[in-house]
Amino acid sequence: MTRRPLVLLAPLASVLAACAIASLAASAPPGRLDPALAWSSPSVSRPFGSGEAGVDLLPLVASAVLRGVALACAVALAGMCIGTPLGAAAALARGRLERAVDRACDLLQAFPTFLLALAVLSAVRAPTRVHLGLVFAITAWTPFARLSLAETRVLRAAAFVDAATALGAGRAAVVLRHVLPNLLGVAAVQLGSTAAATVVSEAALAFVGFGPRDGVSLGNVLDQGVAAMLRAPHVLVAGALAVFVTSASLLIAGAALAAPPRRY
Amino acid sequence: MRSRLARSVGALAARSLEALIVLWALASLVFLAMRTLPGDPAALILGDQASRAELDALRAKLLFDRPLHVQYAHFSASLATLDFGESLRRPGVAAAARVTEALGPTAELAALGVGLGALGGIAAAVLASGPWLGRRRVWIGRGLVVVAASPLLAIAPLLTYVLAARWRVVPLPGDPDAGLAGLLFASALLAIPLSAHVGRITSASLASLAGAPFLAVARAKGGTYLRVWAVHALPAVIGPTVMVVATQLGALLGGAVVLERLFERAGLGTLILEAYATRDLPVLESAVIAAGGIFVAAQGLAAAVHALVDPRTRA
Numbered sequence: 028m029t030r031r032p033l034v035l036l037a038p039l040a041s042v043l044a045a046c047a048i049a050s051l052a053a054s055a056p057p058g059r060l061d062p063a064l065a066w067s068s069p070s071v072s073r074p075f076g077s078g079e080a081g082v083d084l085l086p087l088v089a090s091a092v093l094r095g096v097a098l099a100c101a102v103a104l105a106g107m108c109i110g111t112p113l114g115a116a117a118a119l120a121r122g123r124l125e126r127a128v129d130r131a132c133d134l135l136q137a138f139p140t141f142l143l144a145l146a147v148l149s150a151v152r153a154p155t156r157v158h159l160g161l162v163f164a165i166t167a168w169t170p171f172a173r174l175s176l177a178e179t180r181v182l183r184a185a186a187f188v189d190a191a192t193a194l195g196a197g198r199a200a201v202v203l204r205h206v207l208p209n210l211l212g213v214a215a216v217q218l219g220s221t222a223a224a225t226v227v228s229e230a231a232l233a234f235v236g237f238g239p240r241d242g243v244s245l246g247n248v249l250d251q252g253v254a255a256m257l258r259a260p261h262v263l264v265a266g267a268l269a270v271f272v273t274s275a276s277l278l279i280a281g282a283a284l285a286a287p288p289r290r291y
Numbered sequence: 292m293r294s295r296l297a298r299s300v301g302a303l304a305a306r307s308l309e310a311l312i313v314l315w316a317l318a319s320l321v322f323l324a325m326r327t328l329p330g331d332p333a334a335l336i337l338g339d340q341a342s343r344a345e346l347d348a349l350r351a352k353l354l355f356d357r358p359l360h361v362q363y364a365h366f367s368a369s370l371a372t373l374d375f376g377e378s379l380r381r382p383g384v385a386a387a388a389r390v391t392e393a394l395g396p397t398a399e400l401a402a403l404g405v406g407l408g409a410l411g412g413i414a415a416a417v418l419a420s421g422p423w424l425g426r427r428r429v430w431i432g433r434g435l436v437v438v439a440a441s442p443l444l445a446i447a448p449l450l451t452y453v454l455a456a457r458w459r460v461v462p463l464p465g466d467p468d469a470g471l472a473g474l475l476f477a478s479a480l481l482a483i484p485l486s487a488h489v490g491r492i493t494s495a496s497l498a499s500l501a502g503a504p505f506l507a508v509a510r511a512k513g514g515t516y517l518r519v520w521a522v523h524a525l526p527a528v529i530g531p532t533v534m535v536v537a538t539q540l541g542a543l544l545g546g547a548v549v550l551e552r553l554f555e556r557a558g559l560g561t562l563i564l565e566a567y568a569t570r571d572l573p574v575l576e577s578a579v580i581a582a583g584g585i586f587v588a589a590q591g592l593a594a595a596v597h598a599l600v601d602p603r604t605r606a
Contacts, residue, residue: 139540140545227444236568267449271441
């Protein structure tokens with residue numbers, strides 16, 4: 028199989044670059060209001076048009092995408108750092124621990140993240156991105172643990188693991204030196220889909236009113252768009268397309284990180 | 292050797308115990324979140340204008356002035372009896388009553404969504420595996436990948452704008468006059484991502500069956516393609532399909548909350564959001580726990596259906 032990492036990273040890179048340029052080029056902070064221009068259609072000076080109370084949509088969408096992607100990458104990396112070693116250790120320990128981790132993954136993975144987020148966030152008056160990140164991290168580790176559990180079940184029978192154990196390596200050393208490097212390729216693909224799912228969940232929470240306090244989220248754009256669906260459809264289209272493009276480019280970028288597994 | 296009956300009763304008991312543990316863990320999480328995270332709940336409920344005496348009265352009513360273990364014992368008792376007291380915002384109405392009232396519309400939406408999603412997915416999988424479309428059937432597979440990767444949050448508002456606001460071919464589901472057509476439209480939206488997942492898994496399972504001898508026998512005995520697929524192949528792949536639906540239930544519930552908000556439709560999601568906005572703790576607690584209970588029950592049902600249709604899982 029030939030690898031095309033650069034081509035696959037291009038969508039995410041161009042989305043991020045476009046958003047960075049758009050938010051840097053904006054003269055005012057995102058969310059500055061200009062009531063005279065409320066709900067006005069796209070024009071040369073405001074390519075995405077204006078939203079509620081005359082907010083300029085282009086810098087708003089751009090900074091929402093940047094913040095959302097930053098949150099999603101943090102959550103996905105945290106999930107990988109927790110889940111991958113946990114799954115590997117559980118598979119090597121076998122027995123009760125292995126079954127417990129397996130079952131916990133089953134339950135948490137199918138459990139409505141959305142409901143969990145509502146339950147935890149309802150205790151805070153206005154959630155911040157840190158709160159959101161913590162809530163997403165509760166479930167983000169499960170796919171990584173599940174993947175590394177399955178992969179380690181194959182690896183633990185490999186001769187090089189037996190050899191390391193026979194040479195006197197402890198369990199921690201076996202996991203760190205011999206098992207984890209072989210798991211990174213599988214985990215990298217999951218990074219992309221976890222990040223994409225997090226972007227969508229953050230926007231969905233903001234859409235229903237549990238969003239970050241600063242109000243800069245794709246969900247808020249969608250919420251405005253739904254409220255003014257007939258008067259100003261461009262708001263809805265901008266929000267929905269931004270959600271779609273961001274999540275798709277993260278998924279594609281995940282595929283770019285997939286490395287061929289090493290076996291040693 | 293134990294009889295098969297004793298074994299299945301044992302398995303059922305183990306599943307129910309597990310379901311109860313999950314529910315109890317969720318409920319405890321809700322309890323802890325409400326009480327240990329920063330911020331005084333009584334002040335959040337009454338707002339900044341409340342007097343000292345009002346705050347103290349509410350704290351006493353919600354037991355916030357007692358130590359945490361006493362509160363937890365009380366909470367466990369109300370969990371066991373499923374009685375979380377009265378709604379704070381609508382005095383005189385039990386929180387549980389408001390939740391049961393909201394359950395109906397959500398159950399309608401979700402059940403119809405699951406039905407449409409499963410049917411749509413299976414139909415797409417049969418089309419993609421059968422001989423009817425010729426070469427063009429690869430496009431079904433590609434289409435399913437694209438749909439599975441598109442978030443409901445992006446599709447639903449766009450489709451609503453185009454179909455309901457622009458072309459007016461379907462009524463807005465939030466409209467009280469919309470009736471059955473509105474419900475069908477809303478659940479069809481909910482079914483889109485589900486049908487893509489079901490379609491992908493079912494067509495993969497059908498592809499793995501394609502060379503199976505029992506299908507060749509059915510074909511050799513003169514069965515038509517449609518009959519071979521419907522009578523012989525589909526029952527063999529129904530197990531994976533049911534399990535996909537089960538793993539997608541969580542996403543489905545989240546999707547239902549988004550749709551209820553989008554269409555301002557009554558339901559469990561709307562109730563949770565309203566209780567959150569007005570800090571109606573008893574309603575919020577019972578609604579979240581009810582949603583968790585439905586979810587766990589639906590998962591158990593899916594596992595039971597899987598065991599019923601696929602004898603291999605009974606082991």
